[in-house]
Amino acid sequence: MLFALLARLGQMVLVMFGISVVAFLIFFATPGADPSARIAGRNASQETLQQVRHDFGLDRPLPVQYALMMKRLFVTRDLTSFVNRGQKVIPTVMNAIPITLSLVCGAAVLWVLGGLVVGVVAGATRGSYVDRGLMMLGLAGISMPVFWLGEVANLVTQSRWHDTWAFSWVPALGYVPLSVDPWGWFKALVIPWTVLATLYVGLYGRVLRASLIEMMQEDFIRTARAKGIGETRVLLHHGLRTSLVAFVTMFGLDFGALVGGGALLTEVVFGLQGVGKLTYDALQTLDLPMILATVIYASFFVVMANFVVDILHAILDPRARDAR
């Protein structure tokens, strides 16, 4: 287990290194990305440009530049944005992390619970009207783009019906830190959570239903039924339990991707200054230090999420445990 952990950590470092190099090189290969021109401002003279290049180390070979940037990112932690002068990259990302984590974790709780309920109920009542109804709703949830659904939610709760009893509690768009005001945090996030989870509830419900129905055809389900343990127990303890492997694998990948900035659309719609929004803005302005910081952060979470999935997988499926 310790070896697996260390191997994972090594793998994580490798992946993050590779991603940072690629992000770095893509930046320099991008036309019009010359940072010195941005830093020096409009209509700067050649001399000024040269000066800026020299000051920021942009006239040095690429490997040296990369090493310097990594040093300022990880060791001295004083890397500043190329665009917003003086804005330190690390604190900015650090401030955005709790927002994204709050959004994604809350939504994850909703979509895991929702997906489980929808999947199990639909799988157990396969072919019935309940099943069909749930699958139609799920499909509707998957089909609605998150930015559209988010805008509709905003329209209803912030504008049209904001003054009615139903939505008068909804605070203005934005984030309230959990440590400052837990109730306010919840109120600010509950609608974004629901909007973000809608897609995944439909997706996970459908996947779980399919997996459950397949599992319920297996021989061991017949054995379990022959034991006389009752259908609920057969369904949950044997059918669902074996179906969870696929469910958890999918969850890990989605969760990692969302925490790594994939919740961008939801963040933009609801005015949450999370990592997704940060990455998006940095890409708009070709702000290399910020891009590097957010991309490395994202790769960290994706690899971490995979690691956690592997551990969960081993807990859920003894066959995976022995395969190590």
Place this chain on the structure above:
Amino acid sequence: MPAEPLLEVSGLTVSFRTEDGLVEAVRGISFAIAPGEIMGLVGESGSGKSQTLLALMGLITSPNAVLSGSVRFRGQELVGLGRRALDRIRGRDMAMIFQDPMTALTPVHTVGAQIVEQIRAHERISPRAARARAVELISAVGIPAPADVAGRYPHQLSGGMRQRAVIAMALSCNPALLIADEPTTALDVTVQAQILELIGRLRDEFGSAVILVTHDLGVVAEIADTVRVMYAGKVVEEGSKRDLFTAPQHPYAWGLFASIPPLEGARPARLSAIPGTPPRLSALPAGCAFRPRCAHAHAACAAMPALTGEGGHRAACVLSPARRAELLAAGEARS
């Protein structure tokens, strides 16, 4: 037949709604089993053996299946019984061993936990006591280091071990009736013998009745008391093992026995086989279903013969006893 059978099946029919219309996999079979009796149920693949067993256990879950007839266990009707009432009987009074031990156990739970689950479903017993019972059971089916095996997952055990674990699970509540669906088919020969011995011991020690489905006549010869031969969803011959092995009456049974390689005498150039294939259930011939493959078929076979015979040895064939004796004497059926 004893006065009080443990299990009494009469007119059991299992049919499935298909695109070709209603297809009958089991066509009105009737039999009774006394406590402690070991019944061998033999027949080709597709003869309805497994469907019969699944119907007895209430395990036919297909929404397209139609069950009719009656299955009475200790006087209680099982066909149409509610799930709750059924779950009180199966696993406790009736238990089943499945054909393929590789897939019969849930892969994510330990063997011990799966046995404990069954015990605790039927008895008020502490987890610890149930665990101890499970270890005892695993030991009783001849697995060394039972406490260790109880904590293992199915994939960590060999096929023979898994089948023993399945048997231990089936035996966990001392069932009065054990239903075994080809319990040795997936195992190698030495393990087969051990498993059979185990089933025989179960009868001797606990007085359980056993229904043993197989297409291996050697297995039947080994442990069965009575034998029923199924063909195309019907019982075509029934009797004691001695009756069937010494004087089989139905031409299908002759064919089955003739297909066993002889141990003594001249080696046949070619092993005898029953010509043709079993009929498709959706297109059964009228009358005796074996007619198209039978060397002795004649006009009278166009009507389905009833099971007739004396002393509990009955066959569904229109051949007269005299004609049968003639054919047997001519070496038509070796036994």
